[in-house]
Amino acid sequence: MALFALIHKELLVLRKDWHGLLVLFVMPSIFILIMSLAMRDTFSERHQVSIDLLIFDADQSAMSEELAEQLAQLDGFVLHRVEDLTTMERRLARDEARFGLVVQPGFARGLLASAPEQAQLSLLLSPSAGAQLQSLLQLALGDILRAMRLELRLEALSWQYDDLPTAAELRAIGSIEQRYVYQGDTPEAMPTSVQQSVPAWLVFAMFFVVIPLSTAFIIERQQGSLLRLRVMNISSTALIGGKILPYYLINQVQMVLMVLVGIHLVPLFGGDSLQLGGSLWGLFLISSATSLAAIAWALLITTVARTHVQATTLGGVSNIIFAALGGVMVPKFVMPPFMRELANVSPMSWGLEGFLDIFLRQGSALSVLPKVAALLGFALLCLILASWLFSRND
Amino acid sequence: MERSLALFDIRGLDHRYPGQPRSALHGVELAIPQGSVFGLLGPNGAGKTTLLSILLGLIAPSEGQVNYRGEALASHLAAVRAEIGFVPQELAFYPMLTVQENLAFYVRCLKVAKPWREARIEQAVVATRLGDYLNRPASQLSGGLKRRLNLAIGLLNNPKVLFLDEPTVGIDPQSRNFILETIARLNRERGMSVVYTSHYMEEVEQLCDHIAIIDNGRILVQGELAGLLAAHPGEGSACSRLESLYLAHTDSALRE
Ligand SMILES: Nc1ncnc2c1ncn2[C@@H]1O[C@H](COP(=O)(O)OP(=O)(O)OP(=O)(O)O)[C@@H](O)[C@H]1O
Ligand SMILES: [Mg+2]
Numbered sequence: 001m002a003l004f005a006l007i008h009k010e011l012l013v014l015r016k017d018w019h020g021l022l023v024l025f026v027m028p029s030i031f032i033l034i035m036s037l038a039m040r041d042t043f044s045e046r047h048q049v050s051i052d053l054l055i056f057d058a059d060q061s062a063m064s065e066e067l068a069e070q071l072a073q074l075d076g077f078v079l080h081r082v083e084d085l086t087t088m089e090r091r092l093a094r095d096e097a098r099f100g101l102v103v104q105p106g107f108a109r110g111l112l113a114s115a116p117e118q119a120q121l122s123l124l125l126s127p128s129a130g131a132q133l134q135s136l137l138q139l140a141l142g143d144i145l146r147a148m149r150l151e152l153r154l155e156a157l158s159w160q161y162d163d164l165p166t167a168a169e170l171r172a173i174g175s176i177e178q179r180y181v182y183q184g185d186t187p188e189a190m191p192t193s194v195q196q197s198v199p200a201w202l203v204f205a206m207f208f209v210v211i212p213l214s215t216a217f218i219i220e221r222q223q224g225s226l227l228r229l230r231v232m233n234i235s236s237t238a239l240i241g242g243k244i245l246p247y248y249l250i251n252q253v254q255m256v257l258m259v260l261v262g263i264h265l266v267p268l269f270g271g272d273s274l275q276l277g278g279s280l281w282g283l284f285l286i287s288s289a290t291s292l293a294a295i296a297w298a299l300l301i302t303t304v305a306r307t308h309v310q311a312t313t314l315g316g317v318s319n320i321i322f323a324a325l326g327g328v329m330v331p332k333f334v335m336p337p338f339m340r341e342l343a344n345v346s347p348m349s350w351g352l353e354g355f356l357d358i359f360l361r362q363g364s365a366l367s368v369l370p371k372v373a374a375l376l377g378f379a380l381l382c383l384i385l386a387s388w389l390f391s392r393n394d
Numbered sequence: 395m396e397r398s399l400a401l402f403d404i405r406g407l408d409h410r411y412p413g414q415p416r417s418a419l420h421g422v423e424l425a426i427p428q429g430s431v432f433g434l435l436g437p438n439g440a441g442k443t444t445l446l447s448i449l450l451g452l453i454a455p456s457e458g459q460v461n462y463r464g465e466a467l468a469s470h471l472a473a474v475r476a477e478i479g480f481v482p483q484e485l486a487f488y489p490m491l492t493v494q495e496n497l498a499f500y501v502r503c504l505k506v507a508k509p510w511r512e513a514r515i516e517q518a519v520v521a522t523r524l525g526d527y528l529n530r531p532a533s534q535l536s537g538g539l540k541r542r543l544n545l546a547i548g549l550l551n552n553p554k555v556l557f558l559d560e561p562t563v564g565i566d567p568q569s570r571n572f573i574l575e576t577i578a579r580l581n582r583e584r585g586m587s588v589v590y591t592s593h594y595m596e597e598v599e600q601l602c603d604h605i606a607i608i609d610n611g612r613i614l615v616q617g618e619l620a621g622l623l624a625a626h627p628g629e630g631s632a633c634s635r636l637e638s639l640y641l642a643h644t645d646s647a648l649r650e
Binding site: 001002004005006008009012013016222223224225227228229230231232233 | 476485487490491499505
């Protein structure tokens with residue numbers, strides 16, 4: 001059958017096009033590795049976030065010492081003492097640390113005063129101190145100061161009453177229990193950076209079939225192979241099918257390979273290992289739908305572009321825009337709400353959400369169906385447009 | 395010649411590409427006889443490729459009628475194409491693949507039954523003498539060998555009619571001679587009809603028995619070569635007479 005001949009030819013051509021394969025397989029592996037390692041701390045429980053906090057103690061009192069000790073116990077912050085204000089300012093300006101706390105002279109006295117008149121503490125910020133961390137630190141500092149003042153007052157009362165709580169008792173609020181919530185059953189996997197990067201860069205790489213597909217197709221068109229095939233009575237259905245099936249295969253190989261990279265390669269470099277928790281049927285469905293959307297998009301680009309340089313540019317740029325919008329380059333959870341809304345226009349976002357259903361939210365085959373439907377609808381639309389343009393131009 | 399006996403009988407053919415100001419073909423009336431080597435001679439942009447594309451059903455003409463063996467082309471296009479071997483003006487194969495891989499791919503596309511595929515390839519390889527280059531990537535062939543591969547693929551369906559669109563562009567005299575001889579042999583030994591476009595006078599002179607001169611989409615002269623030359627007395631060899639015939643009909647101004 002001609003279709004098999006076309007598929008076989010396409011795979012032969014691809015096998016010899018190692019540039020194309022590099023883009024399809026090596027690029028996403030490298031991205032997954034880098035992003036899993038780089039974003040590890042943003043996600044992980046085990047590897048704590050560590051924000052540098054400088055402290056310059058100009059008060060040199062027992063109270064300021066107590067404050068430093070309390071700060072040292074704060075989760076997520078690493079305390080460094082500096083000897084003078086200039087050093088602190090220099091290091092902050094160079095972004096070597098994000099926060100600097102100056103304990104002003106008279107800090108201890110201020111704690112005892114009923115209403116402190118002047119600032120007891122100054123918080124200095126480096127250019128990259130984020131707004132969220134700032135408010136977190138403010139809250140923590142306020143908390144420590146209130147506890148210290150309360151402690152001092154209680155101490156003053158303790159000669160009158162003997163059943164007052166001690167400072168330690170006051171501070172012990174009991175730890176707050178914490179757990180992640182998923183759609184499906186109770187999960188084994190924790191959301192680590194690798195759980196996010198594998199699907200993100202896999203979807204990105206799948207859409208990059210546009211480069212080899214359009215290049216090959218346009219060269220066939222320019223060099224007359226396409227005419228020759230039409231004179232040999234090959235239908236355009238067979239021609240288009242002869243493109244879809246090989247690239248579908250390639251996309252599935254990409255999927256398996258990127259999952260393997262997540263499971264085996266990332267841990268070799270010290271990252272977490274990918275956990276496959278959700279439904280395998282769901283994985284197959286979302287992977288197939290993403291692949292068809294990517295291929296149909298590539299076919300549409302191929303029919304719109306006149307030269308293969310046009311196609312690679314158009315395909316590459318559109319992919320990068322889809323990726324930037326769709327939460328591949330910047331995870332959606334760090335986006336502000338309106339950007340999250342905007343992300344929904346990108347088909348990469350539908351694919352990515354589907355994969356995240358499986359990898360992150362332990363979803364079932366049912367949970368990915370809305371995304372699968374959206375992707376298939378998109379694929380169908382692109383295919384209809386592409387075949388219309390194809391029959392009109394060629 | 396009796397027109398109904400013609401292989402191709404073309405009447406009132408007009409074609410304008412969408413969005414183009416000028417027609418690529420104007421009122422073309424042409425008969426291509428069975429069993430002949432038919433030369434379609436014309437300068438760049440004359441409309442040769444457009445005419446071939448219409449005969450192959452690749453383009454639907456804006457107006458006019460094309461009959462193949464007395465029947466409307468459109469009514470049995472698939473069957474007509476099955477009888478035609480097509481050698482496009484471009485090198486229509488896959489440069490990344492070897493000669494063998496290219497031939498194997500195209501022979502499968504022709505739906506040749508498996509037991510016959512090897513024989514078909516062998517036949518085409520022998521005719522074009524590509525035997526020593528089967529495992530070479532097509533991209534590494536010389537210009538002459540690429541043209542021979544282009545021809546070999548056109549022979550894979552064992553055609554009754556061979557369409558060649560400028561098959562000798564950009565190659566040395568030896569390779570050109572070889573290709574011309576191959577075409578002549580196929581016509582002589584297998585009775586293959588040949589439709590051949592070119593703008594090289596001496597090729598047409600050497601190869602063709604019937605010609606048509608086309609310029610700006612119009613057929614200027616057509617008929618048996620010998621008769622046309624006899625009717626156009628001039629000094630010198632046949633070739634220079636063909637050239638003066640050609641120049642007399644096409645205006646000798648420089649082309650686009
Ligand atoms: N696909 C197309 N779209 C628009 N115009 C075209 C197209 N193909 C050819 N033409 C125009 O039609 C005219 C005839 O072109 P055609 O390719 O048939 O000439 P040709 O005789 O084969 O020339 P050459 O010797 O250069 O191959 C030219 O003016 C050309 O610019
Ligand atoms: Mg041409």
